[in-house]
Amino acid sequence: MHGSSDPTHIAIQARNVTLSLGQTNILKGVDLSIRRGESLGILGPSGSGKSSLMAILSGLERASAGEVRVADIDYGPLDEDGLARARRGRIGIVLQSFHLLPTMTAIENVAVPLELAGARDAFARAAAELEAVGLGRRLHHYPAQLSGGEQQRVAIARAVAPGPEILFADEPTGNLDGVTSGAIINLIFARQAANGATLVIITHDPALAERCSRIVEMRDGLIVAERQT
């Protein structure tokens, strides 16, 4: 086999993925194959299922049915602990609501997952990551003492710090002004290039979507269109 059909070139493979909560069918049979090193933008109206798909592909939530393989791991047989182990150090996730730990400072939020992934110099690396997102002067602030955009940048630093194989980001520039957003986009893509990482980004930001190598569009629980940029 060769090219994109070679399984060793595939970072993420979803086949006929469905998600139903009660009577509601949120995802209705999504097929998606993402190559290693690819950057994929996911577009679509509010409620079309973008965040739900990302939750399943990133291992935060289990599909109701269908097949999900990510970074050579079949999510099918894994329970929640198994999914958490599969994610650790290999998959970075930036969620819309940041999910920073409120009792930890910015630097602790970035350093603790690095320590869990086995890094020895976790605090020095965390400081460098926060510096890179422009938060060198906010290392010891708690999330509640930071603006929404600053919290978002901490979440981005935390996700990219372990050098994940795959980075998932839900509206990573949603709370940032144009200048900061441009800098963060550059940082994310520079990291991708340096690590050969795969990026999956939900965005309404045209500048960010155009930076991705491929864009898929969701509507009503399905992927309805795709194009190379």
Ligand SMILES: Nc1ncnc2c1ncn2[C@@H]1O[C@H](COP(=O)(O)OP(=O)(O)OP(=O)(O)O)[C@@H](O)[C@H]1O
């Ligand atoms: N826990 C839940 N219980 C019930 N319905 C849910 C749940 N989570 C999501 N949904 C529904 O699933 C649909 C898809 O939601 P999802 O958040 O995936 O959409 P989205 O495309 O990411 O939207 P947005 O752009 O507004 O973030 C929505 O109609 C939402 O109300």
